[in-house]
Amino acid sequence: MNFLTPSNAHFYRGGHTSVNFYNKYCAERREKYKYEIDQKYQKHIDEVNEKGYSKIQKFFDLEELNKFKFEIYDSFKNKTNTKFVQNNSHEQIVEPYLNTKYAFDMATDERIVNMASAFFNCLPALGTCNLRRSFPTSNQAAGTGMFHRDFNSPVKIFKFFIYLDDVKLENGPFTYVEGSNREMPANPHWSRYHRWPDNEIEKIYGKDRIKHLTADYGDLLMATTNGFHKGLKTQEGERIMFTINYLIHPEIEGGDIRTAKNRFFVKQTRVDSLPDWKKPVADFLIKV
Secondary structure, three states: OOEEOOOOHHHOOOHHHHHHHHHHHHHHHHHHOOOOOOOOOHHHHHHHHHHOEEEEOOOOOHHHHHHHHHHHHHHHHHOOOEEEEOOOOEEEEOOHHHHOOOHHHHHOOHHHHHHHHHHHOOOOEEEEEEEEEEOOOOOOOOHHHOEEOOOOOOOOOEEEEEEOOOEOHHHOOEEEEOOOOOOEEOOHHHHOOOOEOHHHHHHHHOHHHEEEEOEOOOOEEEEOOOOOEEEOOOOOOOEEEEEEEEEOOOOOOOOOHHHOOOOOEEOHHHHHOOOHHHHHHHOOOEEO
């Protein structure tokens, strides 16, 4: 199998056009926001660049994380601002930055902002976030439960994953094809937005490169989701997970970077409460 690598513009959806727009956005944010990047977590950023993902154990203070966890558990229990998605196989909270007390605080944690900045080598901004509860169903795997690449940005996305309980294999962990952020089959068929069954991925990459990222409560997972990934189907119990996207341009639709626009909402007062250096992380959110 021949692979394309990131040094080839055709590795990215949109080719040279996407790469040129991406580089322009990076340069603009680097020039506009003079942010000094801490190297404390650089080894994890290096691991993401190499493997596509990384995990920091015992990242969160559990007393602080519990405040967020109990709020979210209550929201799902009481059906507060929730909806069912993907053929009723998941339940998620609508507009987490707007409808929860702690999601925006978690997403703008200084350490998380710093790691995202180290990944992009400039101060990025928030895009999509999801607070989702997954549980056993008789449905076949579909949607995000099948292997795919994210095209919210055709070049680079940095995503954080926070489990709100221990997640074992049977609970349906985030699953990643190791190194697929650096290797894509040299076939236009594979550059499309598509959902791929396990056997197709195994045929291309080998079963040993499929990594199920279990974690304990309090750990932090991160990945560049331009590589192939999915949520493993929940077989027992449930998995409640908060995901946070960071990008250097507004999110896009249809794989064309020129269609980028702001999508998620946040209260203006929450942005105003941030220190000045951190306010740009809300550039791509709609303030209300």
